[in-house]
Amino acid sequence: MTLFETTALRTLDQLLPGQTALIKQIGGRGSFRRRVAEFGLIEGAEIQMIQTAPMGDPIEYQIDGQMLTLRRAEARVIVIAIE
Amino acid sequence: MPKHYTIALAGNPNAGKSTIFNALTGSHQHVGNWPGKTVEKKQGLAHIGGREVAIVDLPGAYSLTAYSVEETITRDFIVHEHPDAVVAVVDATNLERNLYMVLQMIELGAPLVLAVNMIDVARSQHFQIDLSELARRLGGIPLVATAARQGIGLAELQDAILHVSNRECPAPCPPLLTYPEPVEAAIADLVARIEADAGLAGRYPARWLAIKLLENEADMIDRLKATGHTALLEAARRHIARILAAHGEDPETLIVDQRYAFISQVFRATVVRPAEKTRTPSDRIDAVLTHRWLGLPVFLLLMWIVFQVVANVSAPMLNLVDSLVAGPLSRWVAALLGAVGMGGTWLESLLIDGVLAGVGGMLVFVPVLFFLYLAIALLEDSGYMARAAFVMDRFMHMLGLHGKSFLPLLVGFGCNVPAIYATRTLEHQDDRRLTAFMTTFMSCGARLPVYVIFGSAFFGAASGHLIFAMYMLGITIAILTGFLLKRTLFKNKPTPPFVMELPPYRLPTLQSVWLHIWERTSKFIRGVTTTLAAASVVVWLLLAIPIGQPLDRFNQVAPSDSLFGALCRGLAPAFAPAGFDRWEATGALVTGLAAKEVVVSTLSQIYVGASDSPVQAADEPAPTLLDDLGAIVRELGHAALMTGQELVNIVPRTLNLIPVLHVPELNLLPEHASIENDTALEAALRGAFTPLAAVAFNVFVLLYTPCMATVAAMRQEFGLRWTLFHAAYTLGVAWLAAVLVYQGGLLLGLG
Numbered sequence: 048m049t050l051f052e053t054t055a056l057r058t059l060d061q062l063l064p065g066q067t068a069l070i071k072q073i074g075g076r077g078s079f080r081r082r083v084a085e086f087g088l089i090e091g092a093e094i095q096m097i098q099t100a101p102m103g104d105p106i107e108y109q110i111d112g113q114m115l116t117l118r119r120a121e122a123r124v125i126v127i128a129i130e
Numbered sequence: 131m132p133k134h135y136t137i138a139l140a141g142n143p144n145a146g147k148s149t150i151f152n153a154l155t156g157s158h159q160h161v162g163n164w165p166g167k168t169v170e171k172k173q174g175l176a177h178i179g180g181r182e183v184a185i186v187d188l189p190g191a192y193s194l195t196a197y198s199v200e201e202t203i204t205r206d207f208i209v210h211e212h213p214d215a216v217v218a219v220v221d222a223t224n225l226e227r228n229l230y231m232v233l234q235m236i237e238l239g240a241p242l243v244l245a246v247n248m249i250d251v252a253r254s255q256h257f258q259i260d261l262s263e264l265a266r267r268l269g270g271i272p273l274v275a276t277a278a279r280q281g282i283g284l285a286e287l288q289d290a291i292l293h294v295s296n297r298e299c300p301a302p303c304p305p306l307l308t309y310p311e312p313v314e315a316a317i318a319d320l321v322a323r324i325e326a327d328a329g330l331a332g333r334y335p336a337r338w339l340a341i342k343l344l345e346n347e348a349d350m351i352d353r354l355k356a357t358g359h360t361a362l363l364e365a366a367r368r369h370i371a372r373i374l375a376a377h378g379e380d381p382e383t384l385i386v387d388q389r390y391a392f393i394s395q396v397f398r399a400t401v402v403r404p405a406e407k408t409r410t411p412s413d414r415i416d417a418v419l420t421h422r423w424l425g426l427p428v429f430l431l432l433m434w435i436v437f438q439v440v441a442n443v444s445a446p447m448l449n450l451v452d453s454l455v456a457g458p459l460s461r462w463v464a465a466l467l468g469a470v471g472m473g474g475t476w477l478e479s480l481l482i483d484g485v486l487a488g489v490g491g492m493l494v495f496v497p498v499l500f501f502l503y504l505a506i507a508l509l510e511d512s513g514y515m516a517r518a519a520f521v522m523d524r525f526m527h528m529l530g531l532h533g534k535s536f537l538p539l540l541v542g543f544g545c546n547v548p549a550i551y552a553t554r555t556l557e558h559q560d561d562r563r564l565t566a567f568m569t570t571f572m573s574c575g576a577r578l579p580v581y582v583i584f585g586s587a588f589f590g591a592a593s594g595h596l597i598f599a600m601y602m603l604g605i606t607i608a609i610l611t612g613f614l615l616k617r618t619l620f621k622n623k624p625t626p627p628f629v630m631e632l633p634p635y636r637l638p639t640l641q642s643v644w645l646h647i648w649e650r651t652s653k654f655i656r657g658v659t660t661t662l663a664a665a666s667v668v669v670w671l672l673l674a675i676p677i678g679q680p681l682d683r684f685n686q687v688a689p690s691d692s693l694f695g696a697l698c699r700g701l702a703p704a705f706a707p708a709g710f711d712r713w714e715a716t717g718a719l720v721t722g723l724a725a726k727e728v729v730v731s732t733l734s735q736i737y738v739g740a741s742d743s744p745v746q747a748a749d750e751p752a753p754t755l756l757d758d759l760g761a762i763v764r765e766l767g768h769a770a771l772m773t774g775q776e777l778v779n780i781v782p783r784t785l786n787l788i789p790v791l792h793v794p795e796l797n798l799l800p801e802h803a804s805i806e807n808d809t810a811l812e813a814a815l816r817g818a819f820t821p822l823a824a825v826a827f828n829v830f831v832l833l834y835t836p837c838m839a840t841v842a843a844m845r846q847e848f849g850l851r852w853t854l855f856h857a858a859y860t861l862g863v864a865w866l867a868a869v870l871v872y873q874g875g876l877l878l879g880l881g
Contacts, residue, residue, distance in 0.1 A: 077346055077382050082627050084386040085193040087227050101425040102524035105628055111226045112403065114416075114632035116520050118527070121627055 055129050060106065060122035062096035067130055069093055074124035087111045088125065135183045135295045136211070137176075140204055140235065141219035142228050143190030144513075144633040146247040148172075149278040150219055150287070151187040152641060159645070169199050170554075170649070178288045183295075186213070192227075194234040195347060198626075199559050202349060208240050209334060214295040216240040217287070222252035222259060222275070223634075225401055229268075229393045236269060236306055239335050241297070243272045243290045250277040255410070258402040267396045269306045279639070305337065309388050313381050316344055316369035323362050330359065344381040346370060412513075412634040420517050420632075429521045431784070432514070433540055436505045438780045440498060441544035441575060446772035447497035450765055455490030458758040476685040480670060488666025491725060492659050495547050495839055499651050502541060502548035506555065507646035509537075511638035515555060516630055523628060529609055530616040532556055532628075535565040539608070542572030543601075546836050550843040551650065558626055563848055564615055567856055570836045570844075571608035573601050576727040580831050583730055587812035588821045596825065600832050607833060607863060654843070661842040669724060672697065689717065689736065708830065708868035709823030719830065725837045730811075737814035771798055822880050826872040834864035 155174025172187035189200035220228035265273040276283030320340035343366035519533030542549035549569040585593025672694040722729035782793035
């Protein structure tokens with residue numbers, strides 16, 4: 048059993064509804080990182096995907112008990128480890 | 131006399147700030163704008179401990195990083211206005227995120243009182259919060275648990291506010307939060323530089339400013355650039371580069387991480403979250419309203435209802451206001467002037483046709499805005515507005531807009547004036563301006579009569595095609611304009627991240643909805659009346675001044691012999707390439723600036739000669755004051771009844787959208803079908819326009835500078851420069867489009 052099999056590194060947009068993951072790294076511009084951090088999206092935080100919007104974008108997540116939305120392109124720069 | 135205290139309320143959106151504000155100030159509120167910003171500034175007076183205290187409700191913000199307009203305002207107020215106390219309102223069910231801004235306010239050195247609000251909701255969801263430990267870990271700040279909606283904790287909150295305000299300036303305490311060594315070293319160096327600069331040190335807390343610079347905050351950097359502090363900025367830049375090179379992380383990330391590390395430490399030590407997140411009623415509502423398949427139909431249905439409410443339910447009251455101004459009110463002014471011997475003079479004409487018509491032109495929008503603000507207040511306070519943005523964002527993003535832009539654009543089809551004000555639901559100033567710019571191309575209800583009369587004059591049964599084409603053209607031009615502005619004026623402006631909170635659904639309170647409506651509608655009246663009255667007086671003057679006639683014919687000339695006629699004759703050749711260069715057409719377009727439906731009545735006045743206002747028959751006695759009062763009461767009752775009827779009729783109208791259904795509408799007072807004899811005008815139009823020129827004329831009417839009320843709204847929201855640019859742009863686009871249609875048509879042999 049290697050570590051690779053239990054935890055897989057992906058990006059946040061790949062989470063499926065109901066799936067939970069840990070945030071590993073947040074890319075993008077400084078202002079983007081700061082903004083999402085203000086909503087609690089920081090390394091080590093647990094995040095759950097709730098659903099996508101009817102047209103497939105944006106995506107709704109739950110973090111720290113609050114519901115947040117991110118556009119798919121923004122979720123793509125956030126690296127996660129699926130538990 | 132005791133010192134007059136100023137208290138600020140700050141906190142995240144949806145934390146209950148406004149509820150606390152309303153509870154503290156009652157009805158003693160005043161709503162204005164923050165200077166130069168389209169953000170409401172709410173102020174109120176409260177009596178706390180026998181003293182009058184001014185309370186400022188700062189706009190909801192998630193942090194003090196100057197990311198949005200709201201955040202800049204909040205930060206600047208706390209830094210520069212030195213309020214005696216700042217009440218930080220936080221949501222007890224969402225402490226972790228809410229504490230982020232609290233921490234920033236502590237770093238700023240604000241005299242804080244922490245109001246842990248919605249404590250009742252938190253308890254019912256089985257949160258356990260150790261309040262005294264929370265206060266201790268936040269440096270011993272005064273903390274009050276409140277449930278503002280139930281009035282719980284407000285007395286204690288008032289005591290705490292008074293206590294903090296009365297306190298002498300506290301001795302500077304060691305910072306609550308220290309950052310990793312390399313950041314602290316950089317802070318120390320920058321603090322020394324800032325304190326050496328008397329101008330800066332007096333203006334900003336030194337440690338706070340140093341942190342902002344290391345956070346690389348654009349707004350602060352711009353301000354220091356403007357004041358010539360290049361050496362300090364250069365030093366900060368070097369520190370950032372050095373830390374990044376040595377540690378692989380920029381200080382910005384280190385600072386944010388450290389703040390969160392601190393917060394989660396505090397959070398873990400003071401809050402026990404319910405073991406399992408209970409499925410709240412809010413989640414169950416969301417399961418339907420944002421559902422994969424149901425989300426979009428529900429959204430469209432709600433928007434349809436909003437449109438019906440703004441466009442149709444407001445109509446009876448609008449007609450009432452219109453007829454009151456044109457009827458009894460004008461008669462009373464005339465009677466008053468007659469009583470002082472000024473009857474029949476130009477002064478009477480100026481007051482009635484100029485000033486009163488202008489004020490009336492403002493008043494007719496009051497019912498429309500009332501219903502718009504009712505709809506917006508319900509959508510926002512319930513929490514649905516964020517869902518609407520979530521559902522529509524994909525589509526609106528393709529157009530370079532935000533999900534929330536949909537509502538203003540839709541409202542624009544009813545009337546552009548409320549549409550401009552509806553852009554306030556957007557977060558960013560650029561999004562607001564762009565959306566407002568585009569809304570004016572949405573063909574409003576007042577332009578429809580123009581298409582209808584031209585359509586039936588030139589295309590008979592096929593007039594529907596013209597009408598449909600006009601609506602589509604408006605949408606197309608709006609989209610093209612959006613693309614154009616995004617690539618020019620708004621170029622290099624990064625798309626702000628779509629991080630948006632979907633707040634829990636809440637039942638809107640009557641008080642809050644009413645305050646929204648009242649504040650915003652009264653602000654419109656105060657802001658727009660002067661502009662509209664002035665514009666109306668100018669038009670009156672143009673029509674009154676004789677040209678080529680003796681001056682004693684002032685106010686007694688036909689339109690064609692007035693300065694107005696002369697101006698239109700001068701302007702008319704500009705429209706030759708579009709196929710309509712007659713001064714009558716130009717005249718109609720000029721008066722159409724007052725209100726677009728006036729285009730039809732002007733054409734009718736000029737071509738058919740019949741005045742559109744009912745003329746008092748000479749042998750009929752003028753109504754007495756008593757007659758008028760009776761009529762007003764009757765009409766008021768009638769309008770109220772019709773409003774109710776329109777409200778009820780939303781149901782059958784909505785059901786009838788389903789093709790097979792034909793649900794009858796309620797019709798309590800069958801209106802006498804007003805048989806308008808438009809045939810004379812239609813015949814005259816056929817003589818004056820070719821069909822191609824008629825289409826070009828309609829294109830122009832759709833696109834050119836919107837009516838004065840819209841222009842006034844634009845000026846109130848976005849300032850004079852932006853409004854002038856918009857007026858010029860729309861005029862240019864309209865001319866170009868009309869010419870293209872006419873010349874293109876000629877080329878295709880349609881002339």
